[in-house]
Amino acid sequence: MDFVEVRVVAPRELADILVAELAEVGYNTFEDNDEGFCAYIDEDQFAADAVAEIMSRYEGLGEVGYEHRVITRQNWNAEWEKNFEPLVIADKVSVRAPFHAARPDLEYEIVIMPRMSFGTGHHDTTALMITNQLDIDHQNKRVLDMGCGTGILAIMAVHLGASYVLAVDVEPWTAENAADNAQENNVQDKVEARLGDISALEGEEPFDIILANINRNVLLEDMAAYGQYLKPNSPILFSGFYEEDLPLIREAAEQHGLRYESHRVQNHWVSAICRK
Template structure:
């Protein structure tokens, strides 16, 4: 299935509110830009009237507007090839496409072919998650990557020593892309890509580490399950939400037996580490 990109023009003080509003009607992925942000939704779930109605609530509070387009599989490939530049995270991790030159001077390298999946490291949440991963002991650990996108966090986990990573996503092409990227990075024997949501974990033993870079609403909806699938004393890394949502995420996590550890911020986005009590 193709998806729709909604490019929103909005001042910074309204962008966060509009992201939350769009998340309520099904938008699951957001990317900031200099003029506002882009929001993404499956084509069959897109309703222009719903976006117009949300925007109308904030008339008179700054320059507002939006436009949308359908992005097909073929067009997406062209888009990311045109815009995907090599990236360095925390001065240790190189993230590049197969057509970029390698960086042997850096400690870790991840090669990503995004296709129709999200998560190249260019978005603040992915970069924040990787920075937090660098501070977590993965050696010999069994890891869960929920909402895996391209599989970049799963691949990073193996580079950091994880013995097994279950990478789960709700989109069929995303699960396929994660598996392909695992192969591209020679970690296919340690990464299992699985299609599904939190219910796909039924019967799984608790994990040593959970990575969940999704969005605020999904994190809140699934918070009760995370504790069930995380070993006592072990870390869970969250991202996909703004600074002003951290208190909400923290309250929900603590209500479900998770203890706050630390967090990082970048351009108003957050990645936080919690621990199973």
């Protein structure tokens, strides 16, 4: 399967809104750049009219332009190698590709080869989730990483002491990528990558921690299941939505026994912590 890259030129404040809009219609990988961002989707799911309709809503709010091209799957790693820069999160966590130099001066290191999976730490939601993870006791915990992408949050959970992480994603290449990245970080014995949606949890015992960095609509749709699969007095970390959506997420969480505790904001994106 090949992919379509939509390259968007837009001011930062508008680019964040457009990312959220494109995520709603199926784009699941985003890459920031100096001019705006790139969004990626399976070629068979690409609809030029849908992109044009989204862009038309924001005419007059700033200089916006876009173009698209097809990227063959075998060229995906080359695209990331050209653009993936090493990253430091919260002055403690190094996120890098295998071809970057190590950072032994930092407390934690995560090595990621993203392929076509979302989650390199460069997007605000991933960085926010990792920052919130640093405040959560993972020692000997059983963790669920729902919508795992590259597996970056699952790997972070093991670095923080988790004994087992179930990493779930709906895309086959993403589940494969999460498994590969777990092996790259020598945590393959504690991370299980599983293909599926929330129904893939059937028969599972409740978890000590849930990590759910997806998008607003999926979070709302699956909120009842999150309440079901989380142990009492245990935390769930949400992200993938904007600050203005926090009241909606909070209301839905509290309807299913998940009490709001705190949240962080970065460039209008949010990561919230709730507890059952």
